[in-house]
Amino acid sequence: MVARGALDRLLRPRSVAIVGASDKPGALGASVLSNLERNGFAGAVHLINPKREAIGGRPCIASVADLPEGVDAAVLAIPRAAVVETIRALAGRKVGAAVVFSAGFAEGGAEGAAEQAEIARIAEAAGMVVEGPNCLGCVNYGDRVPLTFVETDAVPPTGHAIGIVSQSGAMAAVLSTMLASRDLGLSFSISTGNEAASGVEDYVDYLVDDEATRVIAMIVEQFRKPQRFLDAARRARAAGKTIVLLHPGTSSAARASAATHTGAMAGDHALMRVKVERAGVILAETLEELGDIAEIALRCPPVPPHGAVVLGESGAFKALTLDLAERLGLALPAIDDKSAPAVRAALPEFVGVSNPLDLTAQGLVDPDLYHRTLTALFDDERFGSIVVGLIQTDAVTSAIKFPPVLRAVREHRPQKPVVVAGLDEGAPVPQDYLDELRALGIPYFPATERALRALARLTDHAGRDAVTADGAPLDVPGLEDCEGVVPEYLAKRLLAPLGIPFPEGRFAATVDEAVAAAQAIGGRVVMKAQAAALSHKSDAGGVALNLEGADAVRAAWEAMHAEVARYDAAIRLDGVLIEAMGAPGTELIVGGRNDPDWGPVLLVGFGGVTAELFQDVRLIAPDLTEDAIAAELRQLRSAGLLDGFRGRPKADIAAVARLIGRLGRVLSAEPTIREIDLNPVIARPDGAVALDALMVLAR
Numbered sequence: 001m002v003a004r005g006a007l008d009r010l011l012r013p014r015s016v017a018i019v020g021a022s023d024k025p026g027a028l029g030a031s032v033l034s035n036l037e038r039n040g041f042a043g044a045v046h047l048i049n050p051k052r053e054a055i056g057g058r059p060c061i062a063s064v065a066d067l068p069e070g071v072d073a074a075v076l077a078i079p080r081a082a083v084v085e086t087i088r089a090l091a092g093r094k095v096g097a098a099v100v101f102s103a104g105f106a107e108g109g110a111e112g113a114a115e116q117a118e119i120a121r122i123a124e125a126a127g128m129v130v131e132g133p134n135c136l137g138c139v140n141y142g143d144r145v146p147l148t149f150v151e152t153d154a155v156p157p158t159g160h161a162i163g164i165v166s167q168s169g170a171m172a173a174v175l176s177t178m179l180a181s182r183d184l185g186l187s188f189s190i191s192t193g194n195e196a197a198s199g200v201e202d203y204v205d206y207l208v209d210d211e212a213t214r215v216i217a218m219i220v221e222q223f224r225k226p227q228r229f230l231d232a233a234r235r236a237r238a239a240g241k242t243i244v245l246l247h248p249g250t251s252s253a254a255r256a257s258a259a260t261h262t263g264a265m266a267g268d269h270a271l272m273r274v275k276v277e278r279a280g281v282i283l284a285e286t287l288e289e290l291g292d293i294a295e296i297a298l299r300c301p302p303v304p305p306h307g308a309v310v311l312g313e314s315g316a317f318k319a320l321t322l323d324l325a326e327r328l329g330l331a332l333p334a335i336d337d338k339s340a341p342a343v344r345a346a347l348p349e350f351v352g353v354s355n356p357l358d359l360t361a362q363g364l365v366d367p368d369l370y371h372r373t374l375t376a377l378f379d380d381e382r383f384g385s386i387v388v389g390l391i392q393t394d395a396v397t398s399a400i401k402f403p404p405v406l407r408a409v410r411e412h413r414p415q416k417p418v419v420v421a422g423l424d425e426g427a428p429v430p431q432d433y434l435d436e437l438r439a440l441g442i443p444y445f446p447a448t449e450r451a452l453r454a455l456a457r458l459t460d461h462a463g464r465d466a467v468t469a470d471g472a473p474l475d476v477p478g479l480e481d482c483e484g485v486v487p488e489y490l491a492k493r494l495l496a497p498l499g500i501p502f503p504e505g506r507f508a509a510t511v512d513e514a515v516a517a518a519q520a521i522g523g524r525v526v527m528k529a530q531a532a533a534l535s536h537k538s539d540a541g542g543v544a545l546n547l548e549g550a551d552a553v554r555a556a557w558e559a560m561h562a563e564v565a566r567y568d569a570a571i572r573l574d575g576v577l578i579e580a581m582g583a584p585g586t587e588l589i590v591g592g593r594n595d596p597d598w599g600p601v602l603l604v605g606f607g608g609v610t611a612e613l614f615q616d617v618r619l620i621a622p623d624l625t626e627d628a629i630a631a632e633l634r635q636l637r638s639a640g641l642l643d644g645f646r647g648r649p650k651a652d653i654a655a656v657a658r659l660i661g662r663l664g665r666v667l668s669a670e671p672t673i674r675e676i677d678l679n680p681v682i683a684r685p686d687g688a689v690a691l692d693a694l695m696v697l698a699r
Contacts, residue, residue, distance in 0.1 A: 009096030135193030136169025157185025237280030304384030305463030307331030473669030505579030622664030651683035
């Protein structure tokens, strides 16, 4: 973990050295010096170039050895081959931080990776912060300090601002330009590159404590220290700050690209998503969406969880909006004449009250209609946010519609997010209107779809339950004596005392024990082959159902051993598990794993032998409350089966949620459990029972 004081020396330096200083136009060292001078950097600037005595009237020194001790930050505008020795020399002069632009390190092969590891070793030993290598540097907008070769005019923010943290330097520059073009204040833009000796986690942690930063916009291809990031994200949420993340890698091609781009090894995107969202992070799908979410989060009051109202001027737009909102999961609370009398009073008689509202073209002849309607909507607590979709057409039309919208906002100062968006992107809208909207805290987007997508993400974020489940983690007594694959009979023996329900059953090592077990249980029983090497018993003929009587049990024993031997002669059975046959119900799969980087996560869904085929599953955090787990079950595509679809028995969802919650507590307590699989779990009207259990340990 990089100390805050060390990061101050990089991000708020009072002295800077440029290694590889130059006056050649376009040279990296020349661009860094130009940036510092243009932005009025008042600290000491040390230029290092052995071939020049001076550059632009500033004296040059021949080498790092000539630096005074204790310079805050050095920018390395030099080839890769010279970087390691330069870092070593900077450490010897007690330089606090270094920015390394050069590429070709971990992303370039074994030799580059070894050099990057040496940079990290030197930095750690010296307590030095290294940004990069393979980065574009950083910009402190508040103090106007750009340590980057990208031409930058660092405009200090006038209020709360957005901080950018990106592994990709190019995307950091693109995002900075995008946000600045919308008159959004920026606090910092930090490109982390290959992260040899500092990573996104360090910079996010820093920005959480920065007073100017209210929103943190991130572009990350791989979290190298996930737990550190999750801790920082939770701190951000507690501090009332919003983190918006763009994380490529949902496709196999993107994951492969990440490994060559920043030297990252791509991880499981779905697992990452569950973990970061649980910590309070909002995920964006595109760069544009990242900017849109960040803008609303910065300009507007916090978005509540109870949906939006959309004001439009077209019946077709109304239908399109209903379709899009459904796909996005954005609630549009219904209203009508009786439930919204203030809206009814604001509208002409021929305009119906609905959500979305269709004002028709009446606003062109009665511009006050926008003012009256918005005034009625501002105080309606059913709506967490308002989208005003305008057909702008031309400057004349804009001059009719924008003034009454602006007047409504000025007069009433709504305490909920209001977003204005155009339906006809490219229509000429006078800049004065956009400037005033932004000054009033109203984002403007050239397309309504963008507004709805961003609000859907923010509304979902506001509705997430941050409450954690009651109950301490559940240790598994006896697990310390196990290793590798823990077969079903032993897994059930360990888990049953912890409240995970299984059928009545007994393990039998011999055929006589199997007969005795069946007689003790009574009625029809199931026999299942038991061996650590036999994870898919049904594939090997290792399951026999509806056995009744000693002869049936003995016959099944002989047949099962023969079938398993034909399947794989190397498998030696420990014995069999005899269990009572149970009533039918809805088959679910419940499982989980302890990821070595992200920690425990659960999987729930519709299961049995078709689980891998249909993939109707959800990953969920292990610390959800039982009510939150039940809500996750209702998000499954086939959730209707739980409610008795077409005469099927209803499922006891509370019992399923209780079972899942206990499994989450087990995984949280036992990091040595690499995987655990309960498939199927049978959900009945009066409870839930796991028919199978398999554990894989990391030791």
